[in-house]
Amino acid sequence: MIPRGKPDLTFSDTFAGIGYCIAELFRHRNNQPVFPKERDRMVTLSVRTGLDLLLTALNYPPGTEILVSNINIPDMFNIIRAHQLIPIPLSVDKDTLSIDLAQLTAAISPASKALLLSPLFGGVMEMEGIIAVAKKHQLIVIEDAAQAFMGDAAQHSTAEHDCCPGHPETDVLLYSFGLIKTNTAISGALIKIKDPELCLKVRQLNDGLTRQKTSIYLKKVFKVLLMKVLTINSFYTLFYHLIRSSGKDFDEVLSGFTRGFPGNDPLKKIRFRPCLPNHRLLERKWNNFSPDTIKERKMLADDVLTGLPDSVKIGRLNKNHTYWVLPIQCADPNRMIQLLRRHGFDATAKASSLIKLDPLKPIAEIPLALCLEQIIYLPMDTQMKSLKRAALNSVLLKNIAVSNDHNQAEASVKISLSRGDKAR
Numbered sequence: 001m002i003p004r005g006k007p008d009l010t011f012s013d014t015f016a017g018i019g020y021c022i023a024e025l026f027r028h029r030n031n032q033p034v035f036p037k038e039r040d041r042m043v044t045l046s047v048r049t050g051l052d053l054l055l056t057a058l059n060y061p062p063g064t065e066i067l068v069s070n071i072n073i074p075d076m077f078n079i080i081r082a083h084q085l086i087p088i089p090l091s092v093d094k095d096t097l098s099i100d101l102a103q104l105t106a107a108i109s110p111a112s113k114a115l116l117l118s119p120l121f122g123g124v125m126e127m128e129g130i131i132a133v134a135k136k137h138q139l140i141v142i143e144d145a146a147q148a149f150m151g152d153a154a155q156h157s158t159a160e161h162d163c164c165p166g167h168p169e170t171d172v173l174l175y176s177f178g179l180i181k182t183n184t185a186i187s188g189a190l191i192k193i194k195d196p197e198l199c200l201k202v203r204q205l206n207d208g209l210t211r212q213k214t215s216i217y218l219k220k221v222f223k224v225l226l227m228k229v230l231t232i233n234s235f236y237t238l239f240y241h242l243i244r245s246s247g248k249d250f251d252e253v254l255s256g257f258t259r260g261f262p263g264n265d266p267l268k269k270i271r272f273r274p275c276l277p278n279h280r281l282l283e284r285k286w287n288n289f290s291p292d293t294i295k296e297r298k299m300l301a302d303d304v305l306t307g308l309p310d311s312v313k314i315g316r317l318n319k320n321h322t323y324w325v326l327p328i329q330c331a332d333p334n335r336m337i338q339l340l341r342r343h344g345f346d347a348t349a350k351a352s353s354l355i356k357l358d359p360l361k362p363i364a365e366i367p368l369a370l371c372l373e374q375i376i377y378l379p380m381d382t383q384m385k386s387l388k389r390a391a392l393n394s395v396l397l398k399n400i401a402v403s404n405d406h407n408q409a410e411a412s413v414k415i416s417l418s419r420g421d422k423a424r
Contacts, residue, residue, distance in 0.1 A: 001237040002379040002388060004254075004346045005325070007224050008184050008293070009285065014225050016284060017186065020277030021218040033276065035283035041192045042203050043279055045212060047146045047176045048075050049270040050191040050202075051116075054142070054172060055083045057201035058114070065111040067139070069099055070357045071370060072118045075270075076144070077357055080116075082267055088112070089357040091369040094329070097123035097315040100366045101133060107363065108137050118144040119165065120354070120370070122182075122297070122324030123315045127167035135169065143167070146176035147324045149183055151289045171195065177282055179224065180352075182324055183289045185282035186220050188274045212272040240346065251350040296382040297323040303389040304378060307397055314375065325352070326378040330400060333376045340378075343395050349376050 036043065044050045062084035068077070070089030080087045088107055090099045097120050104115075115134050119125050127143075134141045145165035166173040173192040177185040193199035230239050243250045274282070301323040310316055314327045330336045333349045340347040356372055378392065 001240055001341070002233060002345050002381055002384060002392075003231045003236045004348050004377060005180065005380045006231040007179065007227055008182055009186075009224070011225075011228060013281065013285065014221060014228060017221040017277060017281045018218070018225075020280045021214050021221060021275075024214045024275065024277050025218075033279045033283055035279070035286065036190065038192075040194065040196070040199050041190060042199075042206055043274060043282060044189045044191055044206055045209075045272050045274045045278075046178060046187060046270055047144060047174045047189045048079060049206075049209075049272070050174050050189050051076060051142075051144075052079050052082075052267065052270060053202045053205045054191075054193075054198075055080070055085065056205055057198060058140070060085055060113055063111060064113050065109060066114045066116055067104065067107055067112055068116045068357065069118050069120075070359075071120060071354050071372065072144070072357070073353050074355050076116070076118070077355075079267070086111075086360070087116075087357060089359050089363075091363075091366045092120060093366055094314060094368045094370045095310075095317040096126075097121065097318045097321070097370075098125045099130065101129050103364065103366060104130065104133055108133075108139070112137065112139060114140040114142060116142045116144060118146065119148045121315060121327055122148055122322035123318040124148050124150075124165050124320035124322070126319070127170065131167055131169045140171045141167075141169065142172040142174065143170045144174045146174060146178070146181060146189075148322060149175050149177075149181065149324075150294055150322055151183075151291050152286065166192065171198075177285065179220070182293065182322075183285050185278060185285045186224055187217070188278050188282040190282070190286070206273060209271055209273045212275045212278070214275045214277055217275045217278050236346070237344075240341075251348055255350060255353075293382075294322045297380065300380070300382050300384065300389065301326055303386070304393050304396070306393055308393075308400060312396075312400055314370070323380065326380045327375045328378060328396070329371070329374045330376060331374065333374060336399065337376055339399055340392075340395060343391070345379050345392050345395070347376050347378055352377075 044053065060083070063086060065086045065088045066080050068080070068087045068089055069092050071092050077087050090103055090107060092099060099117065115130070117125055117130070131141060143165055148165045150165065171194050175190045177183060177188045177190070179186055191202070193202060230236055240250060243253050298321070304326065305313060308328070312328045312330065314329060315321050337347045337349060354372060
C-alpha cells in the first residue's frame with residue numbers, strides 16, 4: 001500500500017538528531033546554536049508557541065478582535081481565546097485558498113487589531129490586496145505559513161521568491177518544522193518579526209522560557225525512526241492489516257503517532273523553548289533544504305490530478321500551490337477512501353486536525369467556500385512510480401464520475417419527493 005505521507009527527513013537526519021541528543025545528555029557539547037543569525041528571526045518550540053509569545057507581547061485588551069482565516073487547527077483559535085481575545089473567521093475560497101477582500105473589509109470593526117492568515121495545504125495566498133486593506137485599517141498582518149514552507153529566499157530565483165510566503169509588508173511570519181511539516185525537524189518553528197521593538201519583546205519572552213527536556217525530544221526522534229520504517233510500502237501494508245484485524249481505527253492509530261501537542265490544554269505544553277538538539281537539527285534542515293522537494297510534489301500532483309474535473313480540485317487557481325498535502329473534494333468521502341485503499345492507496349479524511357471556526361454572528365458567505373466535510377487526502381509520496389501514479393489517476397477518473405452521478409441521482413430523488421410532498 002502507498003502510504004498517505006512520510007516524514008520529510010532522511011534516515012541520516014534522524015540519526016543526526018539522535019546523535020545531538022546523546023551528545024547533549026552526556027554534556028559533550030555545551031555551545032549554544034547561533035541559528036538564525038538574522039536579528040529579526042528566532043527559533044521557538046512551535047508556531048503555537050510563537051503565536052502565544054506574540055499575543056503576550058502585544059498585550060491587547062480583553063475583547064480585542066483578531067481576524068482569522070476560518071480553517072486552522074483548534075489550538076490556534078484556543079490560544080487567541082486564552083488571551084481573552086476574539087477570533088473573527090473569514091471564509092477560505094476552495095479554488096484560490098485565499099480570503100475574500102470584500103468579506104475582510106466588512107468584518108473589520110474598531111475592535112479589530114490583527115489579521116492571522118493560515119494558507120492551507122501548501123498554497124500561498126496572494127497578499128497584495130490583503131496587505132492594502134490591512135494597512136488601511138492599521139491591522140498587524142500575521143502569516144501562519146506552517147503548511148507552506150518553500151525554503152529560504154536565498155534558495156530561490158527572484159521570480160520564485162515573489163511566490164514565497166512572507167510579503168515584504170507582512171508584520172509576522174511563522175514557519176513550522178513540526179513532525180508532519182515540510183522539511184521537518186520533528187518539532188520547532190522559525191518566527192520572523194518586522195518591527196524591531198516587537199521582535200525584541202518576543203525574543204525576551206522566548207528567552208525566558210525553560211528549554212524542553214532533551215529526553216522528551218529523544219523519544220520523538222525514536223518515534224520518527226519507527227515511522228520511517230513503517231512507511232516503507234511493504235511494512236506499511238502489513239501494519240495496516242494488523243491494525244484493521246485488531247479492530248482498531250487505522251486513522252486514530254496514525255493520529256496518535258503524529259499529534260504534536262495532545263490534550264485539551266496546549267498552553268502547558270507549548271510554553272518551552274526547544275532543547276538544543278532540536279535547535280541543531282532545525283538548523284541542519286534549514287541549511288540543507290532543496291527547492292527540488294517542492295518541484296517533485298508539484299509533478300506528483302500534476303500526474304495524479306490530470307483529467308479530473310475542476311470541481312474536485314482544491315486550490316486549482318492558487319498560483320503558488322506547493323502541495324504539502326494532496327486534497328480533493330468528493331461527494332462521498334468514505335466510499336472513495338475505501339475504494340482507494342482496496343486499490344492499494346491509503347487515502348484519508350483525517351490527515352490533519354483542521355476545523356472550521358463558525359462566526360459569532362451571520363456573515364455573507366463567499367460562493368465557493370472550502371468545505372472540510374467533503375475533503376479527502378490522497379497519498380503524497382514523491383517516490384511513487386509512474387505506473388502507480390497512472391493507476392491512482394485511473395481509479396479517480398473512473399470513480400469520481402460515478403460518485404458524482406450517484407449523488408446527483410440522490411439529489412434528484414430528494415427534489416422529486418419534496419415536490420411531491422408540496423403537491424399533496
